Amino acid sequence: MEGVKITKESDARGSFCPGPLMEMIRLVRSANVGDVVAVISGDEGSKKDIPAWINKARYELIGMEEAAPGGTRIICRKNH
Amino acid sequence: MKKILILGGGTGGTIVANRLAHRLRPEDAAIEVVSDSPLHYYQPAQLYIPFGEEDPRKIARSERKLLNPKVHLRTETVSEWLPEKQTLRTAKGEHLSYDYLVIATGSVPCPEAVEGFVAGADHFYTPDAAYRLYHKLSEFEGGRLVVGVGGIPYKCPVAPLEFTFLAEAFLSHKGVRSKTEIVYTFPLNDVFQIPSVVPVVRALFERRSIRAETFFNLESVDAEKQIVKSLEGTELPFDILVMTPPHKGATFLRGHPMADNDGWVKTDRNTLHVSGLPNVWALGDTTDLPISKAGSTAHFEAPVIAEQIEAAITRQEPSPGKATYNGHVTCFIDAGYGKATILDFDYAHPPAVHEPDDFRHLQKVALNKLYWYLVPTAVI
Numbered sequence: 001m002e003g004v005k006i007t008k009e010s011d012a013r014g015s016f017c018p019g020p021l022m023e024m025i026r027l028v029r030s031a032n033v034g035d036v037v038a039v040i041s042g043d044e045g046s047k048k049d050i051p052a053w054i055n056k057a058r059y060e061l062i063g064m065e066e067a068a069p070g071g072t073r074i075i076c077r078k079n080h
Numbered sequence: 081m082k083k084i085l086i087l088g089g090g091t092g093g094t095i096v097a098n099r100l101a102h103r104l105r106p107e108d109a110a111i112e113v114v115s116d117s118p119l120h121y122y123q124p125a126q127l128y129i130p131f132g133e134e135d136p137r138k139i140a141r142s143e144r145k146l147l148n149p150k151v152h153l154r155t156e157t158v159s160e161w162l163p164e165k166q167t168l169r170t171a172k173g174e175h176l177s178y179d180y181l182v183i184a185t186g187s188v189p190c191p192e193a194v195e196g197f198v199a200g201a202d203h204f205y206t207p208d209a210a211y212r213l214y215h216k217l218s219e220f221e222g223g224r225l226v227v228g229v230g231g232i233p234y235k236c237p238v239a240p241l242e243f244t245f246l247a248e249a250f251l252s253h254k255g256v257r258s259k260t261e262i263v264y265t266f267p268l269n270d271v272f273q274i275p276s277v278v279p280v281v282r283a284l285f286e287r288r289s290i291r292a293e294t295f296f297n298l299e300s301v302d303a304e305k306q307i308v309k310s311l312e313g314t315e316l317p318f319d320i321l322v323m324t325p326p327h328k329g330a331t332f333l334r335g336h337p338m339a340d341n342d343g344w345v346k347t348d349r350n351t352l353h354v355s356g357l358p359n360v361w362a363l364g365d366t367t368d369l370p371i372s373k374a375g376s377t378a379h380f381e382a383p384v385i386a387e388q389i390e391a392a393i394t395r396q397e398p399s400p401g402k403a404t405y406n407g408h409v410t411c412f413i414d415a416g417y418g419k420a421t422i423l424d425f426d427y428a429h430p431p432a433v434h435e436p437d438d439f440r441h442l443q444k445v446a447l448n449k450l451y452w453y454l455v456p457t458a459v460i
Contacts, residue, residue, distance in 0.1 A: 018268050019370055022232050025267070025297055029311065052269055056295040057312040 004062055004075065007035040013042035013071045020046040021053060024076065028059065031078045036062060040071040050074045082109045082393050085168065085176060087158055087330075088184035089115030089143040090123075092364035092378030094456040096182050099386035101148035102458065109393050113147060114168075114176065116157040120146050121207075122451055124375065127239055127414070129210035130217050131250045136207035146456045158185070158332050163357055180359050180389050183345055185330035187235050187365035187373055193326045194230060200303030201321045204243060205235065216320055217250065222259025223319030225251070226308060229266050230298040231326030233344075235365060235373050237273065238423070240264075240324050241281060242414045247322075248288050249416030262289070263316060265296035265308075277423060280433045284415060298323060327373070329366060344368035349427070350404050352385055359392075361385045371427075372409045379455060380408040412444040420444045 008027050012020040020041035027037040039050065047064060051074070054061045060077040067073040084100060086093045097113050104111070119140040128134035144153050154176075160169040168176045189205040191197040204210040227244045244264050251257040264271065264285065271281050271292050285292055297311040301321065308316050308323070328334060329343020338354055339345045346355035347367035354360040363385060364378030371377055384405045391398035407427030414420045415436035422440050423431040454460045 018232060018273050021268065025311065049269060053295055053312075056269075 004036055006038045006075065007031060009038040009040065009073075011040045011071070012046075013040055018049070019043070020074075021049050024050050024053065024074065028057070028076065028078050033078055033080060036075060036077045038073050038075045040067045040073045042071045046074065047072055050076075081107060082179040083177065084109050084111045084180045084182070084389060085178035086111070086113045086182040086184060087115075087168075088186055088364075088366070089113055089117065089120055089153070090184060090186050090364065090378070091375040091456060092186075092366075092382050093182065093184035094120060094143065094146055095379060095382035095458050096184065096363070096386050096389075097151045098146075098148045098456065098458040099383060100389060101150040103386070103390050104393060106150055110152070111150065112152040112154055112176075113143070114154045114156055114158060114170075115143055116155070118143055118153075118155050120456060122448075124236070124451075125448060126204050126207060126210045127242055127246070129207065130204055130213040130243070131246055132214060132218070136211045139207060141452060146452070158330070160332055161336060161338075163338060163360065166359075178359075180392065181361070182385055182389075183333075183354065183360065183362040183366050184364050184378065185333065185366050187233075187327040187329060188331075189235070189325040190328050191323075191325040193328075194298055194300065194323075196301035196303050197230070197298075197323065197325065200301035200306065201230075201308070201323045203323060203325055204239075205325060213322065217247070220251070220254075220256065220260075220320060222256040224261045224263065224317060225320050225322070226263045226265065226316050226318040227322045228264060228293075228296060228298065228308075228324070230323040232267055232273070233373055234324045234327045236411070237372050237374070238411050238413045241272065243322060244290060245284065245288070245416040246414060248290060261291070263291045263293055263318075265293045265298075265310070265316070267295070267297045269294050274423070274425075274430060276430045277433050280421065280435065284436075298326075327365075333366075340368060349407070351388070352381055352405055361388070371407055372411060374409060374411055375455075376410045380410075381405050382458075412440065412447070414441065414444060 010023045012023045024039045060079045062075040064074050120143040121140045125134045125139040157171040159171045202213045299309045299311045333339040333343035345362040347362045352361045363381040365373040387402040411423045419436035420441035421436040425431040
């Protein structure tokens with residue numbers, strides 16, 4: 001995601017559901033409003049679970065991108 | 081002579097100590113358990129205190145009496161661990177050295193970590209808290225009961241579900257169920273973290289008119305207005321709120337280089353070695369492994385560690401089958417009304433869950449009674 005400055009990122013590869021989702025929740029809890037946080041997950045389920053949680057919590061899903069090797073970076077803005 | 085230190089006098093630490101005492105000669109090793117309490121608590125019994133089915137004064141026994149006489153028990157709190165010096169410091173300022181170390185200090189419920197929890201919520205994770213809840217439920221004449229999980233990971237993953245089922249049955253027997261709404265909250269997008277368990281739980285919820293509120297990550301409790309709030313913005317009013325508090329590892333492990341900020345120790349999923357330390361192991365709730373924090377986990381892990389320590393001291397190769405943990409966990413789910421089901425699984429095999437029945441409940445009741453004679457003593 002070019003132009004997006006990530007405030008905090010956590011590499012959760014090697015942990016499985018619900019680890020990466022709980023890691024995203026932990027990052028969002030500790031972030032300030034306006035911060036952008038990201039989790040790298042190697043668990044396929046995270047591509048569905050984490051965006052679903054971001055939507056439920058009414059935060060902003062900035063995007064998902066491949067984070068080699070074997071991971072997906074899921075980026076979220078704490079917008080309220 | 082080698083010195084084996086075992087931190088924690090719960091299920092895991094006690095089994096490791098007793099197995100080693102059975103198998104090693106006193107001239108080969110000195111075995112010491114360091115525990116912050118002289119008592120050993122059978123924690124699954126706490127679930128039954130709020131319903132008057134267990135007496136909080138009768139769920140603990142002397143750790144000394146459960147330990148093999150060859151094991152020395154030191155009742156002290158560990159305040160610091162220095163792995164590079166193979167030393168621990170106690171709250172009294174004593175230094176304890178070791179050749180082999182087993183960390184079985186468990187998990188600690190932390191209600192104070194959530195704003196308003198202590199003033200507004202109840203739980204059953206200590207005997208005193210469970211007894212306070214017993215009084216509240218006894219006097220409850222109907223209203224809204226909210227039960228939920230306040231953070232992952234937590235001790236005994238099925239306990240909040242069991243509490244919900246038992247509370248529903250308790251309120252039915254009391255004659256106030258028709259005047260009570262029961263809501264169950266969970267941090268994830270469904271009612272439990274293991275997908276194969278969900279259909280059975282959902283079916284029970286449906287039959288017993290229990291409503292689920294998912295993606296509910298506990299944020300705060302307003303004790304005055306009796307409202308519980310989630311990070312996702314959901315607000316639920318309540319008359320009684322029973323929340324599983326967030327849990328953390330032992331205080332001296334929080335932020336330690338061998339653990340994460342919450343004190344969960346970095347542990348190899350198969351050997352149970354603490355990361356990079358060949359003479360240190362962790363088990364039970366203490367670890368950062370993504371498996372159940374439960375007594376049965378510690379029960380199945382303890383022989384794996386005992387096998388490795390025995391092999392190291394007797395200079396033999398450990399038996400590969402006995403020195404590797406495969407993720408085995410067994411948990412009963414008490415569904416209320418005298419019925420229960422069982423979850424049995426490991427790293428490779430998720431649990432196949434069946435409808436609760438009388439036989440499984442009988443097994444659970446029997447285990448609760450026989451625990452003292454069979455489990456910490458390492459008979460099974």
